[in-house]
Amino acid sequence: MRLNKLDKIMEEEGIQCSVVLSGAAIFYLTGYDYITTDIGNAVALVYCDRVPTLIVPVLEKNRAEAKVGDKIEVLSYSYSLIGERVFKGGLIDAIVNKINPPKKVGIDMQNSSSSFYLSFKEKVGDYIDISKKLAMMRAIKEEEELELIKKAGNITTSAMRIGSEKIQNMGITEREVAGLIDMTMRNEGAEDYAFPSIVAFGENSAFPHHVPSDKTIRENDNAVVDIGARYRNYCFDSTRTFIKGNSEEVKKIYEIVLQAQLEAIDTIKEGVKASEVDLAARRVIEKAGFGKYFIHSTGHGVGIEVHEFPAVSPTSNDVLKENMVITVEPGIYLKGKFGVRIEDTVIVTKKKAIVLETVYKYL
Known part of the structure; x- marks a missing residue:
């Protein structure tokens, strides 16, 4: 995993939590290939105090766990199905639950919808847009x-x-x-x-x-x-x-x-x-x-x-x-x-x- 690169961005920006929405960046950082699925803007990587959590719809729970193993916690969410390790609610609610505001948060807003942006800002408050730094992070290839x-x-x-x-x-x-x-x-x-x-x-x-x-x-x-x-x-x-x-x-x-x-x-x-x-x-x-x-x-x-x-x-x-x-x-x-x-x-x-x-x- 390349989470150390995200650590560097967070240190530069002085933030405690990062919310990554880009499928490409999530794959780059975790190995979970959300970019090849057709589930819309429904996945996030929350990284707070160097603890990563991958948040996915309940339908993606098993596949996500198979991709990342025991290195990253996988939290699934659902409005209708409640079970073990399933968060009741939507993606933003699950993110806010993990961030546990107030904390200084960075998010790649370039990959968010307008409705996500409005809801996120209402529930979290101020944030720093780290979209460009996440894109630059992947530019130099290994x-x-x-x-x-x-x-x-x-x-x-x-x-x-x-x-x-x-x-x-x-x-x-x-x-x-x-x-x-x-x-x-x-x-x-x-x-x-x-x-x-x-x-x-x-x-x-x-x-x-x-x-x-x-x-x-x-x-x-x-x-x-x-x-x-x-x-x-x-x-x-x-x-x-x-x-x-x-x-x-x-x-x-x-x-x-x-x-x-x-x-x-x-x-x-x-x-x-x-x-x-x-x-x-x-x-x-x-x-x-x-x-x-x-x-x-x-x-x-x-x-x-x-x-x-x-x-x-x-x-x-x-x-x-x-x-x-x-x-x-x-x-x-x-x-x-x-x-x-x-x-x-x-x-x-x-x-x-x-x-x-x-x-x-x-x-």
Whole structure:
């Protein structure tokens, strides 16, 4: 367990209790993988005076105990079922019972709903928001985490190869390719997908978050494939744009995006501001005259969540550190025509970034 990292945050903030609501942070600190369940905002880790308590719905009690063993107390709650070690009431009441106010409390409010916030503030009073520090806590990856991300990358590579092969079949649909990609990831050992797979042909590729449809690929369509496996709760993220036919316009845009990505990757090392990585990519695309068609940030952190700290954007104040894992994914999107995006997941080092490529990206 990594509760010593939470101790450090609490010492810095001068707080006696922490309430962790983020599923990713709870998994990171305890090993309980609430992030893969579908029970909503219903779990908390309460850490007071170095005593951890995992609070879960009664339906999750047995699984939570199996995950954390006897190292952490598991308290389940229920409004209707009362039994041994079951708290009568809801999540907030169970949290307040454990905190036993008044105490100085830190909570990751970024992961709370508005109703939770209002009720929590009413019952606990003042608090310190520790959301950003919890996110930063997970940003620098341990060696074991890097290996799990690499394994997720290997699985993603197998799926990307399947995607690149299947789009050569005239008449195949976006939905069919996405299904084959997802099946490959499962067959290769992924327990889930980091996000819903994106497969977009032709004019649909101008939509960065396109949902695969029954559109079939045509002779001169390009195809954007954005996918990522989740392996043992760690994510990967990769995008490739495949070009069919001989469209000089698509090739021109592709070369601009590729150059932008390569220059951004070249800037990555410990101590560099994440905004500088974004600027390096954006500068290339703007110089080519397509700045207004690059409509998103250049990247983001990857780990237990597919989007996490740091932000690789024009306004980011985050500074890269060794063993952070980020994406680099510039793109150009021409509505009604096509879009191009190229993305790699990379590991930050003290010198040159380690690029975890999936399939070949050079024309």
